[in-house]
Amino acid sequence: xxxxxxxxxxxxxxxxxxxxxxxxxxxxxxxxxxxxxxxxxxxxxxxxxxxxxxxxxxxxxxxxxxxxxxxxxxxxxxxxxxxxxxxxxxxxxxxxxxxxxxxxxxxxxxxxxxxxxxxxxxxxxxxxxxxxxxxxxxxxxxxxxxxxxxxxxxxxxxxxxxxxxxxxxxxxxxxxxxxxxxxxxxxxxxxxxxxxxxxxxxxxxxxxxxxxxxxxxxxxxxxxxxxxxxxxxxxxxxxxxxxxxxxxxxxxxxxxxxxxxxxxxxxxxxxxxxxxxxxxxxxxxxxxxxxxxxxxxxxxxxxxxxxxxxxxxxxxxxxxxxxxxxxxxxxxxxxxxx
Amino acid sequence: xxxxxxxxxxxxxxxxxxxxxxxxxxxxxxxxxxxxxxxxxxxxxxxxxxxxxxxxxxxxxxxxxxxxxxxxxxxxxxxxxxxxxxxxxxxxxxxxxxxxxxxxxxxxxxxxxxxxxxxxxxxxxxxxxxxxxxxxxxxxxxxxxxxxxxxxxxxxxxxxxxxxxxxxxxxxxxxxxxxxxxxxxxxxxxxxxxxxxxxxxxxxxxxxxxxxxxxxxxxxxxxxxxxxxxxxxxxxxxxxxxxxxxxxxxxxxxxxxxxxxxxxxxxxxxxxxxxxxxxxxxxxxxxxxxxxxxxxxxxxxxxxxxxxxxxxxxxxxxxxxxxxxxxxxxxxxxxxxx
DNA sequence: GCGTGGACTGTAAACGTTTCCAGTTTCCCG
DNA sequence: CGGGAAACTGGAAACGTTTACAGTCCACGC
Numbered sequence: 001x002x003x004x005x006x007x008x009x010x011x012x013x014x015x016x017x018x019x020x021x022x023x024x025x026x027x028x029x030x031x032x033x034x035x036x037x038x039x040x041x042x043x044x045x046x047x048x049x050x051x052x053x054x055x056x057x058x059x060x061x062x063x064x065x066x067x068x069x070x071x072x073x074x075x076x077x078x079x080x081x082x083x084x085x086x087x088x089x090x091x092x093x094x095x096x097x098x099x100x101x102x103x104x105x106x107x108x109x110x111x112x113x114x115x116x117x118x119x120x121x122x123x124x125x126x127x128x129x130x131x132x133x134x135x136x137x138x139x140x141x142x143x144x145x146x147x148x149x150x151x152x153x154x155x156x157x158x159x160x161x162x163x164x165x166x167x168x169x170x171x172x173x174x175x176x177x178x179x180x181x182x183x184x185x186x187x188x189x190x191x192x193x194x195x196x197x198x199x200x201x202x203x204x205x206x207x208x209x210x211x212x213x214x215x216x217x218x219x220x221x222x223x224x225x226x227x228x229x230x231x232x233x234x235x236x237x238x239x240x241x242x243x244x245x246x247x248x249x250x251x252x253x254x255x256x257x258x259x260x261x262x263x264x265x266x267x268x269x270x271x272x273x274x275x276x277x278x279x280x281x282x283x284x285x286x287x288x289x290x291x292x293x294x295x296x297x298x299x300x301x302x303x304x305x306x307x308x309x310x311x312x313x314x315x316x317x318x319x320x321x322x323x324x325x326x327x328x329x330x331x332x333x334x335x336x337x338x
Numbered sequence: 339x340x341x342x343x344x345x346x347x348x349x350x351x352x353x354x355x356x357x358x359x360x361x362x363x364x365x366x367x368x369x370x371x372x373x374x375x376x377x378x379x380x381x382x383x384x385x386x387x388x389x390x391x392x393x394x395x396x397x398x399x400x401x402x403x404x405x406x407x408x409x410x411x412x413x414x415x416x417x418x419x420x421x422x423x424x425x426x427x428x429x430x431x432x433x434x435x436x437x438x439x440x441x442x443x444x445x446x447x448x449x450x451x452x453x454x455x456x457x458x459x460x461x462x463x464x465x466x467x468x469x470x471x472x473x474x475x476x477x478x479x480x481x482x483x484x485x486x487x488x489x490x491x492x493x494x495x496x497x498x499x500x501x502x503x504x505x506x507x508x509x510x511x512x513x514x515x516x517x518x519x520x521x522x523x524x525x526x527x528x529x530x531x532x533x534x535x536x537x538x539x540x541x542x543x544x545x546x547x548x549x550x551x552x553x554x555x556x557x558x559x560x561x562x563x564x565x566x567x568x569x570x571x572x573x574x575x576x577x578x579x580x581x582x583x584x585x586x587x588x589x590x591x592x593x594x595x596x597x598x599x600x601x602x603x604x605x606x607x608x609x610x611x612x613x614x615x616x617x618x619x620x621x622x623x624x625x626x627x628x629x630x631x632x633x634x635x636x637x638x639x640x641x642x643x644x645x646x647x648x649x650x651x652x653x654x655x656x657x658x659x660x661x662x663x664x665x666x667x668x669x670x671x672x673x674x675x676x
Numbered sequence: 677g678c679g680t681g682g683a684c685t686g687t688a689a690a691c692g693t694t695t696c697c698a699g700t701t702t703c704c705c706g
Numbered sequence: 707c708g709g710g711a712a713a714c715t716g717g718a719a720a721c722g723t724t725t726a727c728a729g730t731c732c733a734c735g736c
Contacts (some may be wrong), residue, residue: 003712008456008482009722010721010722011722011724012722019689020685021685021686021722022686022687022722022723023685023687023724023725024684024685024686025685025686026723026724026725027724030724033683033684034683034684034685035683035684035685037686038685040507050480052453052456052457052482053457053722053723054398054457054458054721054722054723055457055458055459056397056398056403056458056459056721056722056723057396057398057691057721057722057723057724058722058723058724059394059723060392060394060395060398060689060690060691060692060693060721060722060723061691061722061723061724061725062691062723062724063691065394067459069395075413075419075422075423076419076423076620081413083413083441084413084440085413085414086608088440097437097459098438099435100436100437102422102423102426106671115390118394119390119392119393120394120692121393121394121435135684142388144390172481215708227620227623227624252593256624259624259626260624260626263626282414283624284566286565286594286621286624286625286627287624287626288597288598288601288625288626289596298663311634311704315365324699348691348692348693349692349693349694351706358715358716359695359715359716359717360692360693360694360716360717361695361715361716361717361718362714362715362716364693364695365695365714365715368694371713371714371716372713372714373701373702373713373714373715376714376715391692391693392691392692392693394691394692394693395691395692395693395694395721396692396693396694397693397721398691398692398702398720398721398723399692399693399694399695399720399721400693400694400724401721458722604710605703622684
């Protein structure tokens with residue numbers, strides 16, 4: 001029952017009603033003892049008035065908002081759903097709410113999220129930027145509250161960090177394709193000026209080298225990390241290299257687009273062209289044929305990042321920045337069945 | 339550059355540095371005028387100190403947090419990504435941040451989100467509950483801040499509400515199947531005790547009746563609104579009704595599961611069995627064959643809900659609750675090509 | 677019966693803003 | 707150059723909590 005007198009019940013309303021001081025009300029409500037009958041009176045008044053503490057006031061005084069945020073590029077990318085699920089679980093466990101920012105790969109948006117740490121709305125941030133510019137680094141360095149980065153940072157950058165060597169992952173993909181006898185292995189990458197775009201490109205080259213295959217520029221196409229872009233890129237590549245027999249896609253979205261394009265172009269997967277994606281999202285299990293994909297432990301990365309953040313917000317306030325990493329793992333499915 | 343003296347810069351730090359009162363600082367910072375040189379001094383001091391206003395203090399004073407929330411069942415369900423995108427766009431436009439709750443269909447979680455309105459962390463809430471219990475209604479009725487419900491409410495319930503007649507949508511799906519000559523049309527539904535489960539079941543029956551087909555209990559299977567559950571249900575149904583030639587699935591996730599199960603059971607889609615999903619999510623475009631699906635305007639519903647909420651938080655504080663609705667639309671794709 | 681310690685209580689300050697109010701300066705015009 | 711209005715300024719209160727501090731009460735042991 002909300003109180004009829006003006007706004008919602010405050011600690012003072014309760015105090016008057018219970019005939020005690022506001023200090024006592026605060027103490028009882030926070031379980032800090034009190035005489036049995038005081039406790040009883042206060043609790044009675046509180047429930048009667050339907051009291052809910054004003055989080056703003058509490059935060060202002062205590063300096064804690066109980067909120068942490070996760071800034072991702074786009075909720076549409078299924079790689080984030082696993083991450084978000086685990087982050088949320090850890091956050092909830094530790095008594096934090098999770099705020100999600102979908103930055104839309106907009107650099108400004110990302111920086112804004114970073115700066116908004118300073119306004120005390122969020123106590124900490126997990127961010128997974130795909131581009132890391134000098135501005136990002138500056139902003140990260142001067143961030144007012146703890147930040148954990150999912151993704152790679154420059155060597156020696158002093159910030160909690162969860163990474164995965166997607167270069168190795170990309171090499172695994174290529175090796176896998178070579179291992180089933182494919183010799184003309186194409187690569188549909190995202191933009192080369194992104195961190196994952198770079199790493200995966202290097203990994204692709206590593207993989208070719210390891211398999212003793214020549215690298216040929218014409219085998220590589222660039223686009224965005226999206227389905228439609230993947231389909232377009234696949235068509236361009238196919239036109240240029242008609243006898244392609246293997247295809248590595250820099251993420252599952254691109255791969256899904258490629259699968260469709262290949263089908264429309266009349267190529268059979270995996271018989272004509274074997275395909276490997278990356279991220280091992282839920283998508284990989286719903287396509288047809290199901291998609292072989294290199295998992296980058298997104299759930300695990302989310303979990304680790306959240307744990308690092310929660311730790312730093314609690315005990316580990318002053319500990320050294322910690323870098324943890326996760327190893328990629330290839331999950332073979334129908335799209336590379338030999 | 340953050341000030342070296344103790345915590346982050348406050349309005350008072352600036353005041354001292356600029357040699358003016360905190361009141362003047364506040365006014366300048368909020369663009370409420372001031373003498374040119376005052377403005378200059380304050381702004382200089384502010385940027386020099388890297389000042390960021392403390393949102394908590396501001397909220398406490400002004401009673402506004404600038405945050406609204408959207409509570410959905412599960413971020414994993416792609417139907418929400420379109421919704422979230424639009425909600426976020428509208429929210430941002432109006433100067434609100436969007437907080438996302440993924441309640442996991444946990445009734446307690448949902449109610450918690452509702453109650454947390456009261457703690458002033460969020461100024462308003464958009465909620466899309468799939469089960470609406472008496473508890474929900476009670477909680478909705480007594481919510482301290484504006485709530486907009488995406489989904490159906492009992493007749494005459496006084497709350498802003500965005501709905502779609504998914505009963506009609508389901509009937510459209512069945513008619514479509516009947517229209518391409520299918521006479522044994524199965525139905526994979528979600529739980530019958532959910533709002534969408536109910537509506538879609540009724541619609542399925544409507545559709546059968548309209549097409550002059552008999553309803554047979556054995557044609558209907560129940561499960562969860564998930565891929566794996568959809569696959570299982572499809573197998574059960576197939577075993578019971580081997581000569582099935584049409585299948586309506588209560589959402590795209592179920593349909594995706596069904597497509598896989600059908601393929602594994604050696605049925606060709608659409609030749610042997612034509613399949614229709616519901617929600618018209620991005621998934622419908624990535625499966626093979628691509629999935630015919632009844633769109634329920636999720637992007638539009640998100641947008642409308644956000645607009646209703648924003649309006650109520652601004653101008654429309656006291657206006658009558660408004661019910662708006664969106665009409666379903668069937669998008670035909672390969673899974674029902676005749 | 678009295679002192680002592682401990683448990684409890686209330687007063688008041690503090691968190692960082694915004695905003696009301698009254699006082700001051702500035703400016704314009706006659 | 708004086709008067710008045712308009713623009714600006716600073717002091718102080720308020721938002722709803724938590725918490726340090728000092729005061730009050732009680733029970734207990736001597």
